Amino acid sequence: MATPKTGTSSEITFSQLKKLITERRLAPLYLLHGEEGYYIDELVKVFEELLPEEERDFNLYTIYGPETGVETIMDVCQRLPMMAEHQVVIVKEAQAIRADALNKLHFYAERPNPSTILVIACRGDKAKGKDLIAAIKKNGIVFESKKVTERNLLPVISDLIRDKNMTVAPKALSMLRDYIGTDLSRLYNEIDKLSFILGPGAMITPEAIERNIGISKDYNNFELVDAINSRNAAKAMTIVEYFRNNPKNNPTVMTMSTLFNHFSNLLIYHYTRDKSQSGYMDALGLKSPWALKNYEAAARAYNVRQTIEIISALRECDCRSKGIGSRQNEYDLLKDLMFRILTSQGIIRM
Template sequence: MDDVKQIVTDIKKGNIKPIYFLMGEEPYYIDAISEYIENNILAEEEKGFNQMVLYGRDVSVDDIIGNAKRYPMMAERQVVIVKEAQDLSRTIEKLSNYAENPQPTTVLVINYKYKKIDKRKALYKTIKKSGVVFESKKLYENQVSDWIRRVLSGQKYTISPKASQMLVEFLGTDLSKINNELEKLKIVLPEGTQISPEHIEENIGISKDYNNFELRKAIGERDTVKAFKIINYFADNPKDNPMVVTVSLLFNFFSQLLHFHGLHDKNPRNVASALKINPYFVNEYVSAARHFPMRKVSHVVATLREFDVKGKGVNSNAVPQGDLLKELLVRIFS
C-alpha cells in the first residue's frame, strides 16, 4: 500500500516514468495504479489521439513496441496501457529491447496479473533502471482486516473488529470484492460512521448471528445450543455457507489454539502477535483454551482433517453437508 501511495505521489509531482510494469497475485492494486494513470496523466482533450488501451490476447510484443515508439500528437506525451499482459508470458521478455531505450514521450503501462516476471532476466533488470516494477502481493487472511481498517480510515470511516471479520470470512482475501462492498456501504452511510455487524447484515446480506465467526465463538465457549442453531442455519442455506469454508476456518482456529497452548507468555499482546490476530479476539482463545485442553485440541484438528476430506465427497456416500457438519459438531463436543 505504501508503494502504491509513492507511485501516485511521484506522478502528481510530475516524476512520471516511461514504463510501469505492474505484476503479481493481487489484481486490486494493479488495477488501481493503472486506472490512476489512465485517468490522470493526460487531459481529457489529449486522450483521443494520445491514449490507447491494448489487450494481451489481441496483440504481440512487437505491436506494443510499435505503439510505444509513436510520437504524441499535440501533447507532451502519450499513454499506452496493456491489459491482461500475462497472456503474452511466453514472449514478454522481448520487451527488454524497448526497455533499454524507452521512448521518453510515452508512458507504457503493463498490467501483468496473477504472475511475475523472472527477476534474474533482462526485462526485470532493464525496467528497474528506466521505469517502475511494482509487485502486488496477495495478502494473508490475517492481514485483510487491517487493510480494511486502513482503507476506511483514509476515507473517514471506521469499522468494528467483528464487522471486519464478517467481511473477510464471507469474501475471503479478494480485495476487489471487499472494496466493492465497502463502496456500497459508503453510499448509504455518512462519513464518520463506524461500520457495525448490523450495517453488514442490512446492506450486504451477511448474517451477523449465523456465520462462521459466531460458530467459532460458540464452539470455543462450548455453547452447544448456539453452535447447533448456526449449523442448522448453514444446512438450510448451503450455497451461502459451504462446508469447505467452515471446516477450513475451524481448522485454522484450532491450529492457532494449539499454538496458544504452547505459548509460555500468554500476555494478550504477545498472544495477538504470536497468533497474528487482532487483540480484540484474544479473549476467545483464552476461553477456548479452558474448554479445550491441548490433547483435546489435537484430537479436534485430526477430526477436522477427516471431515475436510468427507466434505469434498471422499468416503461420505453422498451424505448432505448439513448432516456432516452436525456429525462434526458432535465429534468436537464429545
C-alpha cells in the same frame, strides 16, 4: 510530469499507487505483476482513464503482449504524443511474452521517453527478466500484486475501510472476512456500498452489515466460533440450524474453512514459546490485541491434545462433505462435527 520517488517501488501498496496516479504524480515506467489479478485490473483501468476522453483516440495505446513484438512496443513508446502532454502505452497479458523477449524492453526502460507512460501488466504471474525489472525500479515503479490469503485478509479489509475514512467494529470486521473472503471484487463493492450509505467518519457495525449486506449479526461464523470457545452447545447447534435454513449466505465450505483456520491457529498458540502478548501476535500474524482474545478463550477450553483431535475431526468432516465415505447432508455433518468438537477429550487416533 511530476515523477514520484523511485527505488522503493516494490514496497508500494495498491492504495498508495492508485493515489499517485489519480493525483497525476506520474513516472514514465510501471510494472504491475503478481498473483492477485484484481489489483492489476483496477490499476490498468486507472491508467486507461488518465487521459481526457478527447485525447484517447490518438494517445492511448492498448497492446496485447502475445500478439505484438517487443520491437513494436518500443517503437510505439518512442513516438511523440499528438497535441498532448504525454501518451499512455499499456501492454496487457505481458506474462504471456517469453521471458527473454520481455527482458529486451530493458533497452527502452534504461532511457525511457519522458512523454510516454509505459505500463507493463503481468496478470496472475511475476515478471521475469532481471534487467527489465532493475531498469524499471531505477526509472519507474514496480508494483507486486501479492495474493490475498485467509491469513492476511483482515489487514487488507482494515486498510480498505481506513482508505474510505471509516472505522470498523471487531465483530463486523470478522463478519466481512468470513462471508466475503478473498473475493476482492465483491469485497471492494460491498465496502464502497457501505461507504456511500454510512458516509465518511462512520463506524461499520454488525448491525450495519446485517442491514445493508444481509449477513446476520447473531447467526454467523464469528458467533459460532465464540459459542465453541465457550463450550455453549445450545448456541452452537442453534447457529448451525440457522445455517441449514439459510444456506445461500451460510455455505458449509466457508464455515469449515473458518473452523479449520481457528483451530490451526490455536495449535500455533499452544506451541508458541514466547508467551507474551506480542509473542503470540507475531506467531499468529495478528495486528490487533482484540483478535488474540479469541485464542486466549479457546486455549482455556481446549488443550493441545484436544486441538489436535478437533483438527483431525475437521479433516474427516471435510472429506465426508465431499462424498468420501458418506452421503449425509452437509448440515447434518456440521452438526455431528459440533458434537465432536464440544465433547473432545484429547484422544488422538494414529
